[in-house]
Amino acid sequence: MLFAKNKKTKALIIGISLAISASFVVAGCGAGNKSAQMQATQVKATQVKAMQVIQQDTPLTSEYAGQIAGKDEVKVQSKVSGKIIEKYVTGGQFVQAGQPLYKIDSRQYESAVLQAQATLAQSEATLSNAETDLGRYQQLLDSAAVAEQTVTTQQANVNAYSAAAAANEALLRKAQQDMDDTLIVAPMSGQLSVDDVATGTFATAGSTNLVTIGSSNPVYAQFSISEADYLKFMNVAMKQGDADGSGATVSITLSDGTVYPLDGHIVQSDRALAQNTGTLTVKALFDNPNGLLLPGMFARVRLSGEVVPNAILVPQRAVQQLLGKSFVMVVGADGKSEARTVTLGDKVGSYYIIKDGVTAADSVIVEGLTSLQEGKDLNVTMVTPDEMGFSLTTDMTQFDDSASTAAK
Numbered sequence: 001m002l003f004a005k006n007k008k009t010k011a012l013i014i015g016i017s018l019a020i021s022a023s024f025v026v027a028g029c030g031a032g033n034k035s036a037q038m039q040a041t042q043v044k045a046t047q048v049k050a051m052q053v054i055q056q057d058t059p060l061t062s063e064y065a066g067q068i069a070g071k072d073e074v075k076v077q078s079k080v081s082g083k084i085i086e087k088y089v090t091g092g093q094f095v096q097a098g099q100p101l102y103k104i105d106s107r108q109y110e111s112a113v114l115q116a117q118a119t120l121a122q123s124e125a126t127l128s129n130a131e132t133d134l135g136r137y138q139q140l141l142d143s144a145a146v147a148e149q150t151v152t153t154q155q156a157n158v159n160a161y162s163a164a165a166a167a168n169e170a171l172l173r174k175a176q177q178d179m180d181d182t183l184i185v186a187p188m189s190g191q192l193s194v195d196d197v198a199t200g201t202f203a204t205a206g207s208t209n210l211v212t213i214g215s216s217n218p219v220y221a222q223f224s225i226s227e228a229d230y231l232k233f234m235n236v237a238m239k240q241g242d243a244d245g246s247g248a249t250v251s252i253t254l255s256d257g258t259v260y261p262l263d264g265h266i267v268q269s270d271r272a273l274a275q276n277t278g279t280l281t282v283k284a285l286f287d288n289p290n291g292l293l294l295p296g297m298f299a300r301v302r303l304s305g306e307v308v309p310n311a312i313l314v315p316q317r318a319v320q321q322l323l324g325k326s327f328v329m330v331v332g333a334d335g336k337s338e339a340r341t342v343t344l345g346d347k348v349g350s351y352y353i354i355k356d357g358v359t360a361a362d363s364v365i366v367e368g369l370t371s372l373q374e375g376k377d378l379n380v381t382m383v384t385p386d387e388m389g390f391s392l393t394t395d396m397t398q399f400d401d402s403a404s405t406a407a408k
Contacts, residue, residue, distance in 0.1 A: 045379040048368035055360035058311035066223030066301035070214035078203040079181040091194030095186040106182035116172035123168045127161035190215040217288040223301040224279035250284040252299040313351040318364045329365040339374045349392035
């Protein structure tokens, strides 16, 4: 009996153990399935980058490809022809107005002066003799010793000799001026270009460019704007009481991305649109005390306009176009992708101003949009504008392309 009882107890224990083991196995299988499901869900979720919508007061700006130009630039030419025998400057040098630049061989001009002096002296002597004779004839006429016709003829001779003397005096002045012009001086203060000719060059009067001289402070930033931009700019300017737009703030960014620290202002605009491009050429003046801005440099010219208060900004790359509609993908409350139709406003740098469709509480997807559809599970990485390279200024790539075109 005792053996039989022990046998039943042992069987019961074994049964319980098997049941517990089975429960652990079932539990383990359930946990494994749940983990696999979570991994599968993560695999299915689309990897995207998203950014919080920006809301801030935003000035409307327009940017154009421009080029730096000297305010004043002169090609120096000689007034007389001859061989250059002396050179007093080097290319790139700063010079003052009136400073000697070149010397032309003056020997032939010195000879011309001597000849003109001799001719004038001779004509003056002839005039003097004729005047003496005229005085003597007038005295004789008073005593009826000569005919009146003799005096009249002598007076005509004096007038002719006087005219000849005046003409010879003018020739002497011209010869002296030519000799003086053999010394070529700077017509203005500025910096010389490096296109200066060498000693020994034959300079032809009014034809040969000896060197170019230009001012370096201040300088122009020259750019072209479309008819539509011109009208928009002038409408804003007139609303602000600026009838000609000269009060607008103008800034420039150099080709390396450096923002020039001094602002400029518009001083010139063409009287008509260019026939071939339909654009208006405009010049803004910038102080250049350190000579950083060099004529010929490319620059992005930025015109600041009216300020839009509490503007909603979305990166341009987040906006997609389909069938004439604009939309963005946002991260929904359930972590899924959600399409929103938006109304676009002005472009400001890397952004669009959005009139409606999203709010500052939304996060728009800026990367991973290629095959993204609405309602997809998302694995979101939040990014900042700096991380994505977004700014309120135009991309340098666009600038480089347009600047090259504008320069042609």
